Amino acid sequence: MRNSIPTAALSEFVNEVAGDPEEGIMSYGIEIDWESGTRARSSTKPMLVGPHKVSRSFTWKADEPRQLMGNNHGPNPQELLLSGLGSCMMVAFVAGATAEGIQLESVKIDFDGELDLRGFMGLATNTPVGFPEIRYTMHVTGDGTPEQFEALHEKAVKHSPNAQTIINPVALSGEIIITEIED
Amino acid sequence: MTKKPLYGDATSQAASRNHGGWINQLDRARKSGPFLDAHPMDSMGMSTKAVHAGTHDDPRTGAVGTPIYQASTFILQEETYGSIEEGFGRDRFIYTRYGNPSQWAVQEKLATLEGAESAIVFSSGMAAITAAVMALVDKGAHVVAASDLYGGTYNLFNQEFPSLGMSATLVDSYDLEAIEAAIQPNTQILYFEVITNPVLKVVDLPALVDIAKRHNLRLIVDSTFAPPPVMKPLELGVDLVVHSASKYLNGHSDLIAGVVCGPRKLVDMIWPRLLNYGGSLDPHACFLLERGLKTLDIRMKAHEASATALAEFLETHPAVEKVLYPMLPSHPDHARAKELMKMGTGNVTFFVKGGDQAALALMDHLKLPKQATSLGGIESLISLPFNSSQATMTARQRADIGIYPGCVRLSVGIEDAKDLIADFDQALNAISTMKGAA
Secondary structure (H helix, E strand, O other): OHHHOOHHHHHHHHHHHHHOHHHHOEEOOEEEEEEEOOEEEEEEOOEEEOOEEEOOOOEEEEOOOHHHOOOOOOOOHHHHHHHHHHHHHHHHHHHHHHHOOOOEEEEEEEEEEOOOOHHHHOOOOOOOOOOOOEEEEEEEEEOOOHHHHHHHHHHHHHHOHHHHHHHOOOOOOOOOOOOOOOO | OOOOOOOEOOOOOOOOOOOOOOHHHOOOOOOOOOOOOOOOOOOOOHHHHHHHOOOOOOOOOOOOOOOOOOOOEOOOOHHHHHHHHHOOHHHEOOEOOOOOHHHHHHHHHHHHHHOOOEEEEEOOHHHHHHHHHHHOOOOOOEEEEEOOOOHHHHHHHHHHHHHOOOEEEEEOOOOHHHHHHOOOOOEEEEEEEOEOOOOOOEOOHHHHHHHHHHOOOEEEEEOOOOOOOOOOHHHHOOOEEEEEOOOOOOOOOOOOOEEEEEOHHHHHHHHHHHHHHOOOOOHHHHHHHHHHHOOHHHHHHHHHHHHHHHHHHHHHOOOEEEEEOOOOOOOOOHHHHHHHOOOOOOEEEEEEOOHHHHHHHHHHHOOOOEEOOOOOOOOOEEEOHHHOOOOOOOHHHHHHOOOOOOEEEEEOOOOOHHHHHHHHHHHHHHHHOOOOOO
16 A cells, blocks of 8 residues: 555545545534633544544643743644644645655655734734744655655645635634523 | 466456546546456346355366365465555455455355445454444444344453443344434444344334434444345345354354455455454355355245244144244234345244243253254254353343243254154153143
8 A cells, every 4th residue: 555545445435425425524523621721622523424423532632831821731722723734734745645656755744833922912903813824844755756746735735624724714603602600 | 478367356446547636536436346257146036146146167177166265375466566555455366364266256145145235254253243343433432232132242342342442332122212312422333133132023124224324323233143035234224234154144054154245335444354353264164155155045945934834833832931933923023024024034932831941851852953052054953042142141131131931042944844843842742741840
């Protein structure tokens, strides 16, 4: 199996979804519980791959460094955002390379992002709250040509759900349910 | 350069490469198999399929029937290496744990009989069940299964599952509300036996299919007590069918084997579990199973004929308290049996007056049935749940699943009904005159 991905099964799945779009609908969810201070615990909810349920028994914690009033018990939400973005681009890159018959030796994506906390703090009206820019460098070794890798990089970003979610406007719809403290 | 032969399913080829494209240009689609050769038999009858499906005469010698490919390994060539690299090694011959022509022959026969796209044979029914279940569960998964499961399957859920961080809730297979109530957010599969052992409950499969669909679950059923001439659960919407092939499928009480049948998509997910857990079926056992399967349909007719006659006789005998045979109107599931079962089987469970002691005495007085566990063989087999299949349960636990004192588990073979009736008549009369017997 090239890159530990069965191309035959990938091809069969793509063709299955082409004929039966319901099989290509993925439903995800996570729950985040406040633990203490800036620390929160995320747990995956069961996922649906098409109409089929998959148990997802994973949890992790996020925290802020002490300088930001936390205890540094885990990666912070910005790091987790970059991790989710980069891991998704990685899946797309490796799947694309495999489909094209490229044997990869190593792939590393190095991310950097800078944000101005004055936005979060409400100190400056014209400072963006979020990352104005996310920079990354992809380091690849494998038997593809430089042209193939360039094209693959472009296609990986174009087909990465998380990259596309970050690049494009996305509706964030939420509500709050308030439970009063009983005396 | 002469073109080398391809060792495997020639219809299975790598996805073609279109450089510069994306994964949507991969053109390999899923298909039935892997099979040795095209052999369409869809419109044929059950007995024709049993004889001919999957059985390919030897192309080199003209020998009729499947040769026994008693080989552990196969000549590798460029094409084979390519199949491994491209991820369709299941469709080529590499190593017998991965696949062997003797396995493929009997797998094609079984898939055809069950109306499945694909099948894998295993070295036991439990190897098949474990591989099928483990292919469809993930870390933290939960399973809803029947409370009166076969002991081996019960042990998988009760002993192995907790060690793997998974859990199962066992519920009465009649109680559809309890089944639905047992479903948790992390439930992935429903696991039931289509006809239970030993009280021969006929499970409401269409209702289970409906529950599974509504909750996005996969439904696996063990159809050991209802081989394809009796029931084809895949046609009812079940996801996977497993069998202990040691029973009716082989039919001669001379080998241990199992099988999983279902859509190619799911059976392909089970194949890596076969490789990892290792329960592959030896080529010689495949030959025996293939040979046994050729008479499956006519054997089932003989089992049904003798079992029906014997069950009717037992119902009239004064030493017998109650008879459970789904095709008799006295069985609580008779209506469902008529709806779901195309024919009866050889399994008859009955209760003798005088409890377990009378049942033990009955077995000693019988001359034809062998006092042995298992079922589905050409010879009648008889055993008592209280000291064999359900011996680890308390009397109360047994009663909870309908096993009351005096319960006899009988698998009627293909012997002539009149001989079986005469034998049971003399044995029942002998225990009726015993001191203290009712």
